[in-house]
Amino acid sequence: MARLNDHYLKLAAGYLFPEISRRMNAFSEANPGADIIKLGIGDVVLPLAPTIRQAMHEAIDELATPEGFRGYGPSEGYDFLRETIARNDYVDRGVRIEPDEIHVSDGSKCDSANIQEIFASDATVAVTDPVYPVYVDTNVMAGRTGEADETGRYAGLEYLPCTRENGFLPALPERPVDMVYLCSPNNPTGVVTPRDELRKWVDWARANGSIILFDAAYERFITEDLPHSIFEIDGARECAIEFRSFSKTAGFTGIRCAYIVIPKELEGRDSRGGSVSVAQLWSRRTNTKFNGVSYPVQRAAEAVYSEAGRKEVQANIDYYMTNARLILDGLAKTGLTTFGGVNAPYVWLKTPNGLDSWQFFDQLLEKAHVVGTPGSGFGAHGEGYFRLSAFGLREKVEEAIERISSSLG
Numbered sequence: 001m002a003r004l005n006d007h008y009l010k011l012a013a014g015y016l017f018p019e020i021s022r023r024m025n026a027f028s029e030a031n032p033g034a035d036i037i038k039l040g041i042g043d044v045v046l047p048l049a050p051t052i053r054q055a056m057h058e059a060i061d062e063l064a065t066p067e068g069f070r071g072y073g074p075s076e077g078y079d080f081l082r083e084t085i086a087r088n089d090y091v092d093r094g095v096r097i098e099p100d101e102i103h104v105s106d107g108s109k110c111d112s113a114n115i116q117e118i119f120a121s122d123a124t125v126a127v128t129d130p131v132y133p134v135y136v137d138t139n140v141m142a143g144r145t146g147e148a149d150e151t152g153r154y155a156g157l158e159y160l161p162c163t164r165e166n167g168f169l170p171a172l173p174e175r176p177v178d179m180v181y182l183c184s185p186n187n188p189t190g191v192v193t194p195r196d197e198l199r200k201w202v203d204w205a206r207a208n209g210s211i212i213l214f215d216a217a218y219e220r221f222i223t224e225d226l227p228h229s230i231f232e233i234d235g236a237r238e239c240a241i242e243f244r245s246f247s248k249t250a251g252f253t254g255i256r257c258a259y260i261v262i263p264k265e266l267e268g269r270d271s272r273g274g275s276v277s278v279a280q281l282w283s284r285r286t287n288t289k290f291n292g293v294s295y296p297v298q299r300a301a302e303a304v305y306s307e308a309g310r311k312e313v314q315a316n317i318d319y320y321m322t323n324a325r326l327i328l329d330g331l332a333k334t335g336l337t338t339f340g341g342v343n344a345p346y347v348w349l350k351t352p353n354g355l356d357s358w359q360f361f362d363q364l365l366e367k368a369h370v371v372g373t374p375g376s377g378f379g380a381h382g383e384g385y386f387r388l389s390a391f392g393l394r395e396k397v398e399e400a401i402e403r404i405s406s407s408l409g
């Protein structure tokens with residue numbers, strides 16, 4: 001038999017979402033009439049904005065003409081999109097980023113999963129706890145960790161606890177690491193890293209030769225005066241990579257488009273101590289393994305920045321953030337302690353009466369027929385917490401809040 005990658009066998013049993021589905025399906029089978037409301041998985045529900053649909057239609061029509069046909073595009077994105085992104089998301093907001101520092105992809109999941117490939121196979125890694133599982137599992141698959149313990153923590157990874165006591169803002173790692181993953185606005189806690197904290201991270205990374213992998217997939221959901229990009233901090237160009245996605249912000253979870261920003265100044269070290277451009281390795285990787293995002297999808301992404309597109313997309317974000325506010329207000333009346341939900345479409349709550357995350361999941365499913373996400377699925381420090389997503393239709397969200405309230409009353 002062919003030998004397979006043993007590191008995959010270290011992955012802690014069952015990804016979180018299959019287990020949620022399993023329990024939900026078991027409940028449905030036992031209770032055929034129950035109308036379950038899902039506020040679990042972070043997926044958008046509102047239909048595609050008309051301006052985006054129109055742009056995609058036009059791009060497809062163009063491809064069906066002799067003059068407009070295009071085959072393979074540039075692996076890292078068409079110039080029209082890279083220029084539009086650099087101008088609108090950075091330059092117009094006072095942040096210097098050039099179009100060729102934008103690398104367009106089919107998703108931030110893939111980008112945040114693939115980025116570790118260009119680091120040394122024995123590079124050291126720090127992650128927050130709780131954490132978006134992709135950052136951890138991809139480093140496990142690559143062999144950068146030992147086995148998991150009973151709480152799901154892998155040997156060799158540095159975990160940075162995010163607790164109620166530290167406001168869900170992790171302390172700096174105790175020893176230098178090659179790479180650290182930060183997510184702000186955070187999935188799952190809904191907390192945004194403020195400017196002074198980001199400055200601390202940038203100073204630390206520069207002093208220690210570390211690279212910050214900054215996931216800003218939810219930056220458009222920020223409503224207060226908080227940083228949208230790590231590149232708002234001086235010095236970040238020498239120590240950070242940023243991930244952004246159209247998935248949650250513009251309803252592209254099914255269409256697929258995202259981008260990664262790698263400044264030209266960002267360098268790493270080879271085994272002989274020489275400096276190497278990070279962007280150059282990423283481009284090499286992308287050109288070897290990827291043939292680019294489809295043309296109609298890149299035109300759709302461009303339309304997100306048009307005047308009409310911007311308004312439509314903002315209306316959808318406002319809709320979700322109104323849901324978040326309704327959830328926060330509703331739960332406040334029940335006496336539950338909540339976090340997040342103001343600058344992110346996630347509400348992170350403390351489970352009541354000492355219940356653990358899965359016990360609260362089962363209670364909510366059985367008594368309220370509402371599905372959320374157990375905090376323990378995001379890490380050991382997520383135990384005793386629970387995530388509710390604001391991605392839902394208004395009537396469903398309102399109904400869920402009522403049912404949760406009466407189930408607790």
Ligand SMILES: *Cc1c(COP(=O)(O)O)cnc(C)c1O
Binds near residue numbers: 132217247257258
């Ligand atoms: C949803 C999400 C993404 C975006 O993933 P896509 O592959 O672009 O759909 C990235 N990071 C986090 C933390 C997310 O929750």
